[in-house]
Amino acid sequence: MHVRFPQILFALTLLFGVDGFCQKKTLQTKSISENISIDGKINEQIWNSATVATDFIMFEPDNGKPISPEKKSDVRVLYNNDAIYVAAILYDNNPEAILREMTQRDNFGTADHFGVFINGFNDGQQDFRFFVSAAGVQMDALATEGNEDFTWDAIWDSEVSITEYGWVIEMKIPYAALRFSNEEKQTWGINFFREIKRDRQKYTWNIIDTKVGALMPQIGQLEGIENIKPPTRLFFIPYSSYYIENNENGTEHTFKAGMDIKYGINDSFTLDAILVPDFGQTKYDNVVLNLGPFEQQFNENRPFFTEGTDIFNKGDLLYTRRIGGVPSLYLSPENEFEETNNPATVNLINAVKVSGRTSGGLGIGVLNAVTEKTVGTIRNTETGDTKKVVVEPLANYNVVVFDQRFNQNSSVAFVNTNVTRNGEFRDANVSALVYDLNTKNNRFNLSGDFKYSYINEFGDADNLEGINSSISIGKKGGNWRYDIGGNYVSKEYDSNDLGLLYINNYHGIYTNTSYRILNPNKTFNTFRINLNNYVEFHNETGRIQQGQLNFDLASNTRKNDYIGASLYINPFETYDFYESRVAGRFVKIPKNFDAEIYISTNYNRKFAIDITPEVTVTEQKNRIYYGLTIAPRYRFSNKFLAQYSFLTNTQHADIGWVDFDGDDIIFAERDRKTLTNELSLKYSLNPKMTFNLAARHYWSYAENNQFLTLESDGNLTPNSTFTENKNSNFSTWNFDLSYSWWFAPGSQISVLYRNNATDSRTEIDNRLGRNFKNLFENNLNNIFSISIRYFIDYNTIKNKF
Structure with a gap:
């Protein structure tokens, strides 16, 4: 009997089908001809005739719990021939406590938020999500199951106001920012979202049951939309930019112009x-000293x-x-x-x-x-x-x-x-x-x-x-x-x-078991433990390339501090077929274990800190790795945030490839040290105008103590004849100071001053000051640039003419 692929797919579809999800709420909307001013006041009389969406349910952390009366949330929706309008009144018995950090667009920061999720086809496949913070900052995303893409930006309007009873939002979302059919009568999927940041609580209008894996189909319905037509989605975004670059080779001036086109x-x-x-103003890369094979x-x-x-x-x-x-x-x-x-x-x-x-x-x-x-x-x-x-x-x-x-x-x-x-x-x-x-x-x-x-x-x-x-x-x-x-x-x-x-020519098998609480208890808002093991074999020789037993813990306390830990145990001697840089040759890796602790205090506080100590110990004598990351942050005001990160790690008796000597593969036992300092400052003048500073200094060196020859059985033997200097001393510096102003919908002026330098040498000098001097003497590159992008909507031009 022959079984064809469509029959198999049909059988799987029946097996992995969906009967349906929890009951959907329905909200009625109505068409309007009146003008609505987006000012965050909801003072137009027409809003009083709109049906109210209320009775929000907690999404996280206590899934399914109704919202308390003092935090009642009321939402109304209206529409006309051009756009859909959303108004929300979010009650709060302590308006002064509403968090409202001002950030750049698409950065949630430490603030309360309101969002609307719209699916014009009501098919559970893709949402268009629009958020506004209590500081007036916009965030938007294209969402599919398990993914929110905040790189997507639409053109829409919003305003917020803080009141004596909470805060108020008005939104106007043009149809050009949405997708829907040409049908005369339409039913859209819709949900409303509220985040109360100081309590770390998230609510939705239509309940989202976290016990059900798929979240997107759990969305309410918007009815009453009739006789609207999708607009022509044609947008032009011309740009021009000017660069001045100066270094030891001289000064160079560059002018660029181009255009982005978006067409529905x-x-x-x-x-x-x-x-x-x-792409001259994109963020710099965090380059590191890479001594590995990849x-x-x-x-x-x-x-x-x-x-x-x-x-x-x-x-x-x-x-x-x-x-x-x-x-x-x-x-x-x-x-x-x-x-x-x-x-x-x-x-x-x-x-x-x-x-x-x-x-x-x-x-x-x-x-x-x-x-x-x-x-x-x-x-x-x-x-x-x-x-x-x-x-x-x-x-x-x-x-x-x-x-x-x-x-x-x-x-x-x-x-x-x-x-x-x-x-x-x-x-x-x-x-x-x-x-x-x-x-x-x-x-x-x-x-x-x-x-x-x-x-x-x-x-x-x-x-x-x-x-x-x-x-x-x-x-x-x-x-x-x-x-x-x-x-x-x-x-x-x-x-x-x-x-x-990175690698091929292997096969492996893994198992994974985890336990988590689904609702908060007396100690934790969330708690999860995970046990995983993975074994990997080289295809041709059958040798073990990896053999790990991993334990992970992640938790969020009732005070919203995050605490995590991990333990990775490698109980077998394994074989690395890539470090040698020669096909078929391998080096033995001793048994080892790695332990790490992660602590992140509640970002709602003005001062918060992340701390991560880590240690790796191997069966080989003196071969040890230990590292520490400390990252404090301080929010001076709703406009000004400073973040600093310090990372240091040390590897004693590290083993790695360094060179070839005839037919011999030369390895070295070496000591490695890395220091990384990063600083970022953000100052927002308003939701559309921001200054940012980002600076990073990275220094890493590897000092060879003994050269070794890789034998055919994967063992390493001392080599006294290879004498070349194969030490590595590498430093980089990056500094970006930028100003961004969204002066019109979809239109931006950005100014950037950047300097950077790189120094790579074989001489080891473990004095930080001396390495700074070598780095800046090497070749400090300075760039000043200004870029202007302007958003043009075809519909706006058509209407004018």
């Missing part, structure tokens, strides 16, 4: 494009690649820093008379993405980017002759995602990433099938993926085909939760052209 293709899908991109992973700070990209992260195949990142080829001098100049990055020419989700739950995402041809130079120091070498050709990066959600809490997705490089450079293609299936009560879950990679090499190298697969099944709801899973990655699997993969 239909009710569900949006096209985003950047023409001549400019590259350092950096956060994505470029707005285009962070906004609305949730669908593109399916399957974990996309690491957007590859786009416009380090060139494929690194030039090395072939003799002592050559010096090379390698470009640090590749310029991005343009990028486009299309994303959205149909009323049937099908999410589609397409991302395409093109980077320019990049050359490096080789110079002969004897003759002065130079030669240009292509280190990265014209390249196209493409991602396609189809994500089908069904029964409101399950999904199956297909993902494909492709990198095509011009000429005789390698191309790469990776595909994945990703599934996440949940039972009708959302208590049990089956999830996993199957990935396939194909690398097209040029020249004599063979093309590579590899697979990567994982599966997990477990219980999600209730006090006790558990899951078991495994994974397999072949030797040939490689997703690094557009993704990030």
Whole structure:
């Protein structure tokens, strides 16, 4: 008997279906012709005719508890041909105690909040969420199950006012900021949210039962919307920026101009494009001294690649820093008379993405980017002759995602990433099938993926085909939760052209058990303990690469202080196949354990502090690691916040690769020390105008005490013939002082002064002052820039003409 895939999928759909969730509240709205002024006063007579949404229920920490009468919350909704209007009266018997720290947009800070969640298709798939703090700061997000994307920004209006009985909010949300159908009569999904920060309590209008894993379907309904039409969603955001850069090489002036375009293709899908991109004011990277075999992973700070990209992260195949990142080829001098100049990055020419989700739950995402041809130079120091070498050709990066959600809490997705490089450079293609299936009560879950990679090499190298697969099944709801899973990655699997993969050629299995309280008790608001074990084997030799038993504790006390601890035990001698930098060679890793404690005091207080001590002890004599992080913060006022972080760690008798000597692989026993100091200051003049300062000094050194030779059995023996200086002394400095002003809806002026420096050498001097001097003498780079972005709505232009 042949069983076809559609039959299997249908059977799984029945097994992992959903009967429904808790009862939905219904709110009636009405159409208006009167003008409503968004001033936070609710003084228009028409508001009195609107139905009131009230009787909020606690979401966290005491899930299901009704809100107390002195904190009653009343919400009304009206609409016209252009927008939906929301008014909320949030009662509070102690208005002076309402927390209202002023922050930048999308930063919740220490403040009370009100939010409205809107689903124009009422399908439980995606919410548009709009929040306002008691200080008047806006936050907005695109939300799917388990994810809130606050990089998404809409254009809407809001005002708040503090009263003698609490605080009041008015919101106007244009239809251009929402998604809904063309139907004459519509029912939207809606919920209202309130956070009382001083009590660390969150409430919703329609109850959200945390015992049910899927939260988004637990939303109320808004009825009464008729005869509205989705507007044309076409926005232009031209920008111009000016940079002055000064360093020991001189002064350089740069002017840039370009445009972002956002276009609503239909009710569900949006096209985003950047023409001549400019990312010169993005946050600096926290570079570290990296002595390991793997590259350092950096956060994505470029707005285009962070906004609305949730669908593109399916399957974990996309690491957007590859786009416009380090060139494929690194030039090395072939003799002592050559010096090379390698470009640090590749310029991005343009990028486009299309994303959205149909009323049937099908999410589609397409991302395409093109980077320019990049050359490096080789110079002969004897003759002065130079030669240009292509280190990265014209390249196209493409991602396609189809994500089908069904029964409101399950999904199956297909993902494909492709990198095509011009000429005789390698191309790469990776595909994945990703599934996440949940039972009708959302208590049990089956999830996993199957990935396939194909690398097209040029020249004599063979093309590579590899697979990567994982599966997990477990219980999600209730006090006790558990899951078991495994994974397999072949030797040939490689997703690094557009993704990030550190290791392959292994298989592993894990189990996970956890217990948590679902409602507060006398001591804790939340409490969770977790026991996890993971064993990983090298495919070809069967040797253990990892063997861990992990214990984690996380809790929040009744005073809202967070206390956590972890203990990671590695009871087996394991084998590292990557530190040697030679395929098939490995080094033995001794048994060890790591312990950590985490304390974070309540941020509601003016002074709060995070403290994290950590220690790692190994079976090898004197090989020990210990570290400490201390991060105090002080809120001088609702406008001014200061945060400082100090990190120090020391590694005695650390073991690592340093070089090759003929056929020998040279390791070293070394002492490592790292110090990091970070300071950030925020001063908000008002909700739309903010000054920020961010400074970071990082210093790390590794001093080799003894060289060792890696033997074929993974052991290390003393080496007395290798005498090169392979010490590392690395320092970086970053300083950003910025001013941001949202002078009009969606329009911003930003001014940035930045200086930075990097120093890397083999001489070890453990005097902090001397390293500071070396760092700033090396090459302090100064940049001043100003950027202006202006938001243009096609509908506004059309109405004027």
